[in-house]
Amino acid sequence: MLRDALLIAGKDLRLELRSRVALNQVLPFALLVLVLFAFALDPDRGLLARATPGLYWVAVLFSALLALQRSLSVESADGNRDALRLSGLDPAGIFLGKVLAVATQLAVLEVLLGVGVAVLYTTRITGWVLLAVTCVVATASIAAAGTLFGVVAAGLRVRETLLPLLLLPVLAPVLIGATRAFEAALAGSPSEGWPWVGLMGVFASLYIVAGVFGFGPLLEES
Amino acid sequence: MRPSVPVPPTEAVIRLRGVVALLGRFPALAGIDLEVAPRRIVLLRGANGAGKTTLLRTLAGLIAVAEGQATVLGVDLVADRRAVRHRVGLLGHATGLYDDLTVGDNVRFWARAAGAEADDAEQALVRLGLAGRLRSVAVSRLSAGQRRRTSLACLIARRPELWLLDEPHAGLDQDGRDLVDTILREATAAGATVLLSSHELDRSLQLADEVVTIAGGVVVADTGMSAP
Amino acid sequence: MSGNWGYVAAAWVIVFGSLAGYAARTIRRGRSISTQVPPERRRWS
């Protein structure tokens, strides 16, 4: 299972290195969202500074949708789904591999977006440990739930509209949790942030387990 | 090509009894009876929509058997059709290749996914004439014939026990078609069994040991059930 | 607070109305579809 996961993750990351879709399209989109928030919320009145953690995670969430669509569209093209089923790869391994690849891309995106926030919104960054751990669990949550629901929506004509409808309500706790944890870290009171990390940890574990067991049946149909 | 024969030679590789398979609500196979002995090359004939592609996909364990009995390579498809998948090689209309990866990446990935070693991928690339400049070209920039060769390379690297080929000659030049025939003969010599559909009638009649004709999702003619 | 009957009425009308509407729709769909199903496949009739 682990071997299969690494094989799939390696393939997906190689695909990204060769095509640069996330780098050339998703990252600029994320930065664009940051700039749009600045237009919508007047930076001079302090609104932007107070809303920074929430805006950061909303930007991550929207970019994640694009990254997920990309990650799943490469598998639904031209018989790749059949090829995967014929390959003898463990479905759980395929799931974990895709999650790993998406999470890696999101992590890079989060770091760059963090730099963007620090520069554009002049945020003073404190509470490094909490920030980093929050990023890890939130990214795992988004990648796991996103990959599972992405496959639910994959291969259908309505997938572009179905994935946000399914995924965003489910990710609401992650958005709330990651935002509160960031607020706590930036406010210098990390102890308020750790319960949220725990909640997101539960969420991530739930979806990883669900994906490991549910991915087989999802690949199987038809 | 290494031998790959766990099936005892007298046992039929494929044994279908009244197999019904559905595409959505449409019974593309409406009761197929078919028996294929090992090491044979079988040509599937039939008009468009007769059920050739569905039959090949059902044999590969991709489509569920809705009614009837089916055994492929000793695996009961009704009970567990997943168990047969990694032992067959299916070449369909779709290539199953990642457009943004290179030829070499694709063959290596699918070979490793099937549990083959790096050597097998390398040999397959050489065999299909893809070991040179083409190895590092992205699949999206290949011609149809070159894509076909890449798919075939992925297939060879898997070393399947049962080859299921949907129009393997399509899109290939003269050399490519000859190469396909040679590869298939070698595969049967090494113990594998081949089912193919083709519009290249003269060529495939020469290649095939027997001809099975299907129409309306059932077998209407079979030139020989007897073992060679 | 006695002037709040309007809210009560609105809520009850919505509850009874939507349940009745949904029930009627379910029955009507059941009727139209069961005429299409062969009788031997209708278990409870």
Add this chain to the structure above:
Amino acid sequence: MTTEAHRQDIDSTGSNGTRVLGIAALIAMAALALFGLVLSPADANQGEVVRILYVHVPSATVAYIGCFLTTIGSAVYLWRRSRWWELVAYASAEIATVFTSIVLVTGMIWGRPTWGVYWVWDARLTSTAMLLLLLLGYLAVRRLPADHEVRTRRAAIVGLLLVPNVIIVRQSVQWWRTLHQKPTLLANGVGAKIEGLMLFSLFVGFIAIGLVFAWLLIHRFRLAWLEDQLDEAGLDVAIAERRAEGAAS
């Protein structure tokens, strides 16, 4: 509402059992109207609006029951391939959606005179709204224009995660609101002291709404089952036609 079920008509989803159930539900609803709107007194704090709760609270309960049935049905379907349970999951999800909408709308109507606003970012309201969205997601997948197998498998995965999702969403929203403000809004609401006739009216509400839920569930299940049968029945004909096509050539 259930009067149509009385007719002795075999071309429907009704049966003797559901007719009895339907009559009982109608009587209970009439009793609920009598007790809830006429016999029970107005509340000391809330006044007449307390009467909304007699339908609101039981609706919330059956909505939750529907969600549990959806998750259980999806789990059994994935585990045992039971089509019966898959249909239970689908039927109860649709009914849960109806009741969740009722809960939200009646809750908002109750909130306007009680709090002065239709909507507050209260944990209960917010998580119920998210629940409605999750249910809509399940129904969207179950009604996809795709193969039967595709729809049921994918919907079952969504349905399986429905209750865990609701629990996590609830937890997160609860923490979120309590960290910001004290949840005082409901202090003089549902949990407050209710006595005598008011308690009995609420009890009648549970009976009546529960009966309606059961009646709806049986009929909706049978409807889904008939849809399934229709597919199956078409199949025999299709196979025969397909074979004839082969014989003709």
